[in-house]
Amino acid sequence: MMNAVRLEWYKLRRKRLLGMITLLLLVELAWAFMATSVSISRNPEHAGWESLIATVSSMNGLFLPILTAICVSRICDMEHKGNTWKLLRTVMVSPGQLYAAKFMTASIMGLWGCIFQVFSIFVFGMLNDFNPAVPVVLLTRFLLGTMITTLAIITLQLWISVAVKNQAFALSLGMIGGFIGLTADLLPSGLRRLLVWSYYSGLSPIAQSYESEQMSFAVRDIGTLLPVMALLAVVGAALYLAGNIYVSKREL
Amino acid sequence: MLKRCVAAEWAKLRHSYIWLLVVTLPVISILIGCANYYMNRGILKNEWYSLWSQVGLFYGEFFFPILIAICCAYVWRLEHFQKNWNLIMTAPVSVAAIFLSKWVVVGILLLLVQGIFGGLYVLGGIWLGFNSMPPGELLGWLLRGWIAALAISTLQLALSMRIRSFAVPVGLGLCATFLGLGMYVLDLGQFFPHSLLSIGMGVLSQTSLSTWSQELGFLLVSLLYITIISTAAIRCMRKSDVIT
Numbered sequence A: 001m002m003n004a005v006r007l008e009w010y011k012l013r014r015k016r017l018l019g020m021i022t023l024l025l026l027v028e029l030a031w032a033f034m035a036t037s038v039s040i041s042r043n044p045e046h047a048g049w050e051s052l053i054a055t056v057s058s059m060n061g062l063f064l065p066i067l068t069a070i071c072v073s074r075i076c077d078m079e080h081k082g083n084t085w086k087l088l089r090t091v092m093v094s095p096g097q098l099y100a101a102k103f104m105t106a107s108i109m110g111l112w113g114c115i116f117q118v119f120s121i122f123v124f125g126m127l128n129d130f131n132p133a134v135p136v137v138l139l140t141r142f143l144l145g146t147m148i149t150t151l152a153i154i155t156l157q158l159w160i161s162v163a164v165k166n167q168a169f170a171l172s173l174g175m176i177g178g179f180i181g182l183t184a185d186l187l188p189s190g191l192r193r194l195l196v197w198s199y200y201s202g203l204s205p206i207a208q209s210y211e212s213e214q215m216s217f218a219v220r221d222i223g224t225l226l227p228v229m230a231l232l233a234v235v236g237a238a239l240y241l242a243g244n245i246y247v248s249k250r251e252l
Numbered sequence B: 001m002l003k004r005c006v007a008a009e010w011a012k013l014r015h016s017y018i019w020l021l022v023v024t025l026p027v028i029s030i031l032i033g034c035a036n037y038y039m040n041r042g043i044l045k046n047e048w049y050s051l052w053s054q055v056g057l058f059y060g061e062f063f064f065p066i067l068i069a070i071c072c073a074y075v076w077r078l079e080h081f082q083k084n085w086n087l088i089m090t091a092p093v094s095v096a097a098i099f100l101s102k103w104v105v106v107g108i109l110l111l112l113v114q115g116i117f118g119g120l121y122v123l124g125g126i127w128l129g130f131n132s133m134p135p136g137e138l139l140g141w142l143l144r145g146w147i148a149a150l151a152i153s154t155l156q157l158a159l160s161m162r163i164r165s166f167a168v169p170v171g172l173g174l175c176a177t178f179l180g181l182g183m184y185v186l187d188l189g190q191f192f193p194h195s196l197l198s199i200g201m202g203v204l205s206q207t208s209l210s211t212w213s214q215e216l217g218f219l220l221v222s223l224l225y226i227t228i229i230s231t232a233a234i235r236c237m238r239k240s241d242v243i244t
Helices: A002-011 A017-042 A049-082 A085-090 A095-127 A136-163 A167-186 A189-194 A196-202 A222-249 B002-012 B018-039 B047-080 B084-090 B095-127 B138-162 B167-185 B193-201 B212-239
Strands: A206-211 A214-219
Touching: A002 A095, A017 A049, A017 A095, A017 B167, A049 A085, A049 A095, A049 A136, A049 A167, A049 A196, A049 A206, A049 A214, A049 B047, A049 B167, A095 A136, A095 A222, A136 A167, A136 A196, A136 A222, A167 A196, A167 B018, A167 B047, A167 B167, A189 A196, A196 A222, B002 B047, B002 B095, B018 B047, B018 B095, B047 B084, B047 B095, B047 B138, B047 B167, B047 B193, B095 B138, B095 B212, B138 B167, B138 B193, B138 B212, B167 B193, B193 B212
Parallel strands: none
Antiparallel strands: A206 A214
16 A cells, blocks of 8 residues: 555656645745734734634635645546556556555645645744744644545545546636635535535634624634534545545446 | 637537536626625625625636636647647647637637626626616626736646646646735736736726726736737747657
8 A cells, every 4th residue: 555655656756746735835825924914913913823823724715625626636637648547457556545545645745735834824923923932732723624624625626536537627626615615604504514615714723703893713612623523524534435436446 | 720720629629518617607606796795785885886896806816717727728638638739730720820729719718707707797686686777887897807818818828838737727827816916916916917807807996997098008918918928829839849
């Protein structure tokens, strides 16, 4: 299995995928930090980790679905373009193993993106003297929520990217996901729960509300978020299994 | 020659289901925009203009540019398969006709997107029970948005032509969207194709092109981008070797 993952990275060695993820995240974070700086200059009471994490979480709703779609599409498109699905099957790599290797590769990239975000948030907070100095619990919860949502989206994108040769569909799904992620807070709660892309803000440790022309931030109770995280993980696992079974059973 | 190339490009799009993509985005934008307007009727008092700010914001700022990127990557997708670059470069047509035919086809698709978006906006307003007629500026917003979209599509076509991957130009388009938003905020919108879309469609400021000179400036800058980028892309096609 580890050999299959290593081979996936070998195939991607000249595609500069990690560089592209970093570049896109830099654009997102630059925008989020600029928005936070403007917000702090207008309302000095917003100078804290809460507003920063809430801003990055809501920006993630737009960026990460599209970024995930791009990464997963590139991982799968090389097999479609090279017509190598059949070739890989003849060299004793089972379809399930290949699917798992592609999932793990995409997950490692997602993890890199999340860790990079946490590190950048930490550096920005330190430079602006936010209090407390290191909000370990908040940052860990942010990392966990973002990662679980990303993993669920990866399973969905992987299925589509493997199943449909034309990557326009996978990227369009990513775009629609970005749209839903960005506008998730405006949707009715019943509908929001059904859409995986809405969990970037839904699993954020900070809730933001706009009342009397004032933005306010509150730390969410971990007790209410944990069952949602567990449920999303189950949905992700179900999507992974469905995709894996589809790939194993299909005729090449 | 161009006409025959356009017909060939159009034939390549048959049975491609790209229409699904072209229809989905305006529908989702309008649905979410109308829902948001409906939930905030207390604050949004300006009927059609308020509705435009709701439906146009996410559409014009983020999703229309990404849709343009996907359409452009789509029309080059077939050429990057197998030996198709060799085939089109040895066809008895000029390279300019190949590039421009793709640009024309994308332009028609984008006009269709804008038309659907405009039609759904009017339907949304009627459904929300507005008493007045749709704003007279609507046609101008849609048309200018289309002109800016043509400038963006020239850039995206050039990127998709050079980059073999389908996804990378879309990712670059996403970065450019944010760069464009930044340039618009810094009042440097005329200097970047993606900011021209915000200006033309009036999604952030509905009076951003209030005088004839501003309108003319917008048209000239868009035309300049289209000319420069397409000339560079065609030159690149002529000079560089194909990779299959």
